[in-house]
Amino acid sequence: xxxxxxxxxxxxxxxxxxxxxxxxxxxxxxxxxxxxxxxxxxxxxxxxxx
Amino acid sequence: xxxxxxxxxxxxxxxxxxxxxxxxxxxxxxxxxxxxxxxxxxxxxxxxxxxxxxxxxxxxxxxxxxxxxxxxxxxxxxxxxxxxxxxxxxxxxxxxxxxxxxxxxxxxxxxxxxxxxxxxxxxxxxxxxxxxxxxxxxxxxxxxxxxxxxxxxxxxxxxxxxxxxxxxxxxxxxxxxxxxxxxxxxxxxxxxxxxxxxxxxxxxxxxxxxxxxxxxxxxxxxxxxxxxxxxxxxxxxxxxxxxxxxxxxxxxxxxxxxxxxxxxxxxxxxxxxxxxxxxxxxxxxxxxxxxxxxxxxxxxxxxxxxxxxxxxxxxxxxxxxxxxxxxxxxxxxxxxxxxxxxxxxxxxxxxxxxxxxxxxxxxxxxxxxxxxxxxxxxxxxxxxxxxxxxxxxxxxxxxxxxxxxxxxxxxxxxxxxxxxxxxxxxxxxxxxxxxx
Numbered sequence: 001x002x003x004x005x006x007x008x009x010x011x012x013x014x015x016x017x018x019x020x021x022x023x024x025x026x027x028x029x030x031x032x033x034x035x036x037x038x039x040x041x042x043x044x045x046x047x048x049x050x
Numbered sequence: 051x052x053x054x055x056x057x058x059x060x061x062x063x064x065x066x067x068x069x070x071x072x073x074x075x076x077x078x079x080x081x082x083x084x085x086x087x088x089x090x091x092x093x094x095x096x097x098x099x100x101x102x103x104x105x106x107x108x109x110x111x112x113x114x115x116x117x118x119x120x121x122x123x124x125x126x127x128x129x130x131x132x133x134x135x136x137x138x139x140x141x142x143x144x145x146x147x148x149x150x151x152x153x154x155x156x157x158x159x160x161x162x163x164x165x166x167x168x169x170x171x172x173x174x175x176x177x178x179x180x181x182x183x184x185x186x187x188x189x190x191x192x193x194x195x196x197x198x199x200x201x202x203x204x205x206x207x208x209x210x211x212x213x214x215x216x217x218x219x220x221x222x223x224x225x226x227x228x229x230x231x232x233x234x235x236x237x238x239x240x241x242x243x244x245x246x247x248x249x250x251x252x253x254x255x256x257x258x259x260x261x262x263x264x265x266x267x268x269x270x271x272x273x274x275x276x277x278x279x280x281x282x283x284x285x286x287x288x289x290x291x292x293x294x295x296x297x298x299x300x301x302x303x304x305x306x307x308x309x310x311x312x313x314x315x316x317x318x319x320x321x322x323x324x325x326x327x328x329x330x331x332x333x334x335x336x337x338x339x340x341x342x343x344x345x346x347x348x349x350x351x352x353x354x355x356x357x358x359x360x361x362x363x364x365x366x367x368x369x370x371x372x373x374x375x376x377x378x379x380x381x382x383x384x385x386x387x388x389x390x391x392x393x394x395x396x397x398x399x400x401x402x403x404x405x406x407x408x409x410x411x412x413x414x415x416x417x418x419x420x421x422x423x424x425x426x427x428x429x430x431x432x433x434x435x436x437x438x439x440x441x442x443x444x445x446x447x448x449x450x451x452x453x454x455x456x457x458x459x460x461x462x463x464x465x466x467x468x469x470x471x472x473x474x475x476x477x478x479x480x481x482x483x484x485x486x
Contacts, residue, residue: 002063002078002100005478006362007070007109015120015369017176021127022375023393024180024216024238025283025356030313030462031375034360034439034470039178041364 013040052111053435054083057337057475064474065104066435067112071362071474072104119373119424122380124174128165129383129394132157132194133186137222138262141253142289142317148186150385150398156191157386161408162198165384168407170205179206182216184383184394189223192231199235216240218285220254222262224269229276237281241270244286245298245312252291253322267305274307282309283356289315289322293331296339303346303353311356314465316395316447324461333468340472344479360439360473371425371438377445378404378420392420395446420445420455427456430463440466 018039022031051066061079063072078097080087089097104110133156136148148154166181173179181202183195195217202213214237221241232239243266244250251261274282284307288295299312314324314332324332339355346352365371375381378392385397388408396402405411425431428442443458443466451459 001096002072002074002104002110004104004109005062005071005073005474005481007068008365009363011367014367016367017120017122017124017126017380018178019366019370020214021180021381023129023377023381024127024182024214028184028218028240028285028313028394030357030466031444032357032360032439032466032469033371033373033375033441034362034365035356036366036370037361037364038366038370045364 009041011038011041016040051114051433051435052082054079055471057340057471060475060478062471062474062478063110064435065110065112066438067114068109069362069365069438070109070112071477072110073478074100115368117368117372119421119426120369121421122174124176125169125172125380125382126176126178126376127180127182127381128169129182129184129381130157130162130165130198131185131383131385131394131397132162132183132188132198133191134386135190136185136187136220137190137257138187138220139255139257139259141255142287142315142319142322144316144395145186145397150186152398154186155386157194157384159194159197161384161386161388162194163201164388164407166198166202166205168384168410170209170211171410172412173211177210178212178214180214180216182218184218187220187222188217189219189228192223192228196231214238218242220262221266221270221273222256224273229273232273233276233278233280239273239277239282240285240311241273241282242286243267243270243284243302243307244288245292245295246301249292249298253287253289271306283311284309285311285313285356287313287315289317290324290328291322293328294335296335296342299339299355300342308353309356310353314462316450326461329461329464332465336465336468336472340475344476347476347480348483357469358473358476360470360477362474362477368438371441373424374441374443374445378423379417392416393446395444395450423455428458429456430458434463434467436463436467436470439470 053064061074077087077089134150135154139147206213216238217236218240247263250263254262256262302310383391383394383397388406390404391397391402404413404416425442431437431442445455447459447462449455
């Protein structure tokens with residue numbers, strides 16, 4: 001039996017470049033693009049929460 | 051591409067094409083990975099029905115999407131090396147204990163101002179810009195950090211833009227005034243602390259050769275208490291001397307720090323360098339850490355470990371995932387004399403000097419080389435399940451270990467893959483708890 005745990009949300013805007021620069025995170029040596037969030041999505045979620 | 055992996059008694063399927071994660075039973079995992087399994091007709095029928103259903107939904111064996119790296123000509127971030135000097139003499143420092151294989155010097159305000167002007171001028175329509183203050187030890191040049199922040203905010207406001215600032219510090223010079231400044235102005239603060247006292251003090255020594263742990267940990271604790279809910283990371287480095295680094299991460303968590311990162315050392319010092327023979331132990335350590343991480347999270351005593359945060363649902367878009375970190379194209383480092391390098395890991399190597407903020411120059415050929423470097427120019431990444439998460443690894447690591455920014459270093463690949471599997475397990479366990 002296979003159960004889905006997670007799947008990506010559909011992006012309304014892609015390639016907009018508003019995401020934070022990868023090197024602004026914690027590591028400075030093991031930068032991981034997939035650890036980042038989409039700023040558009042994050043921003044929209046914050047607006048919804050208000 | 052489908053990646054089937056186990057974590058203790060759990061079986062997972064990660065579909066590279068769709069970016070989705072599934073869990074399954076042992077027989078299904080065996081069937082999907084092509085291993086010989088004893089499976090009844092009825093079980094096989096049910097498994098095939100699940101597979102077909104997910105295929106129809108585009109969540110399994112999904113075709114890998116055609117994607118192109120972002121073709122941005124906008125600069126969005128700078129790393130300002132405000133001090134090529136340091137008040138510590140850490141053995142493993144990639145930056146030659148702060149001096150970057152050159153003279154010890156600090157950045158003047160004239161240079162940092164020119165860097166801000168350079169960023170604003172080259173940022174196109176981008177509204178949010180980023181600057182991180184780096185060293186050496188940036189607090190050895192705090193006055194320039196402060197003046198740069200105020201100048202950048204003022205100039206950005208005139209253009210309807212905004213800056214997010216980060217500082218990376220060893221914490222030695224943190225005082226009440228600096229803590230207040232950081233809390234008012236820094237979006238993120240990264241504080242270096244390696245974990246247990248004996249581990250930290252073995253490498254992170256003062257100029258006089260004394261361990262810095264006792265002074266630093268109290269200052270960092272004070273900072274974190276005052277930080278509230280703003281971002282920070284306590285960041286450690288592990289070496290061949292503390293391959294049991296899960297103990298250091300958990301030590302830091304037990305000391306009350308709840309936002310942590312622990313990175314493999316970048317050094318060629320033989321006794322500290324991470325080598326292939328260490329890999330099995332490192333992978334085991336990530337599992338040990340992951341087990342405790344999941345346990346603490348379930349008990350409501352969780353903390354944030356940077357590398358267990360892979361965002362499968364709200365993560366970056368595909369273009370970003372194939373474009374790598376952006377160093378040398380949308381992100382640059384500026385050293386004290388105003389010279390520009392692709393990132394801090396290239397600073398001081400004249401081969402990679404890209405221009406100068408004082409002269410307003412930027413080498414278009416070198417920039418093109420970095421802009422074009424992406425997941426698809428890294429041939430080794432083609433059949434790797436992690437490619438849309440790691441984006442082909444670090445340009446600097448690739449260059450320093452393999453002599454080419456497009457050839458990933460196998461050791462960092464192996465560690466990355468293990469961390470990603472752990473992160474997926476963390477996510478699955480979290481989702482399970484939410485269901486209950």
